[in-house]
Amino acid sequence: MKPRKSHVLLLWMLICSGMTEAIEPISTSIAVGMAAALTGFLASYQNIFYYFRECCRPEWISFNRTGLKADLERKLIGQHIASRIILRAVNGFMSNSNPKKPLVLSLHGWTGTGKNFVSQLIADSIYKEGMDSNFVHVFTSELHFPHASQLETYKSQLQQWIKGNVTNCAHSMFIFDEMDQMHPGLIDGIKPYLDYYDKLDGVSYRKAIFIFLSNAGGDSIVQKALDFWRGGRDREEIQLRDLETELSLSVFNNKKSGLWHTSLIDKNLVDFFVPFLPLEYRHVVQCAMAEMIAAERQPDQNLAEQLAKDLVYFPKADRVFSVKGCKTIGSKLDYYT
Structure with a gap:
């Protein structure tokens, strides 16, 4: 025995x-x-x-394609384009035992549309500890890079951090939140780690994942969604080809994007620019219902609809898209009960 x-x-x-x-x-x-x-x-x-202790082994790092697919279908609300791209991109990358470069995803859209949530779903599908894994690293501009005068110092520290962690575990994930508030040019400092190199100073970065989150380009995405709505077309008809070129140009030419004139774009190192569509009233209702279930509360359709009605929408006259998406749903539930 x-x-x-x-x-x-x-x-x-x-x-x-x-x-x-x-x-x-x-x-x-x-x-x-x-x-x-x-x-x-x-x-x-x-x-x-x-x-008993997390380490860079299959017991702790193992991609669950079925789980990611189910989560994207059931939990990510109103984002048919993003859901499709994320599943194909992550599945293709994690199924390749010898990728030619790291996976680089740039997620764009208004606040509250699901960008951070998708990052969490990706982490949950790869790491047993999800976002709490020692191999998932999150950077935010205001916390980690607050002073423009120290840009070169930040670049050096960021390079050392990435190199050290990828040396420790090839399957490391790096998430850069609030890219639109990041100092222009900072991301160029890590360009070599995202390129098609076998190794740099003896370290291979090909199995790492980099995810950029930004509100930049959100206005162009909203305008396209608004055009479809005004034309009487269903939002599910919007395809990546309707947004991709305009989105990449918008991000490249926006001084507040964090990717402004960065070589990551003109060198085609970003694998996918992923658009997140603005959320409508019906989506906010779904978010409220999902939040109740997550909080182990009895789902209340009437409460969800009341909460959704009280949010701010754009354009004001038509009240089509929620300005803050589903971002404040969790906190507002306590107010309505």
Whole structure:
């Protein structure tokens, strides 16, 4: 009968804590025998310790395509374009044992449309610990890069951080939030790590994932969605080809995009520019219902509709798109109950 994991861990703790001294005095022959048995035991079950502490191994990093597909279909509301692109991009990348470059995704759209949420779903599908994984790294401009005068210092620190973490685990993920508030040119500092290099200073970055989140380009996305609405066309008819070129140009030429005139764009290092459409009233209602379920509360359709009606919409006369998407739904639920 195989020892239980709990027994293995307990034995390991006893050894590490020195509690075996409690059985002294002990004969040399018995001690040697115990040591030999223990050595064989630990050799046979050395992999068991990987289950108790996160490490860069399949026990902790393993892509769940089915899980990601289900989450995108059930949890990501009103984003048929983003859902399709994300699933294909991540699945293709994680299924390739020898990718030619890191996966680079740039997510764009108004606040509250699901960009951060998608990053979480991707992390959950790859890492057992999800966003809490030691291999998922999140940067925000105001917290990590607050002073324009220290741009060169930030570049150097960012390079060292990425190199160190990818050296530790090839399957590392880096998320850059609030890209539209980031100092122009900062991202160019990590360009070599996103390019088609086999190795840089002995380190391969090809299995890493970089995700940029930005509100930049959101206005052009909203305008396209508004054009479809005014033309009496369903939003599900909007395709990536209707937005991709205009979106990339908008981001490249926007000084507040974080990707302004960056070589990542003109060198085609961003694999996908992913548009997030503005959310309508019906989507906000769905968000409210989903939030209730997540909070283990009884779903209330009337409450969800009341909450959705009280939000600010654009254009004001038509009240088509929620200005803040679903961003404030969670906090407002407490106010309405």
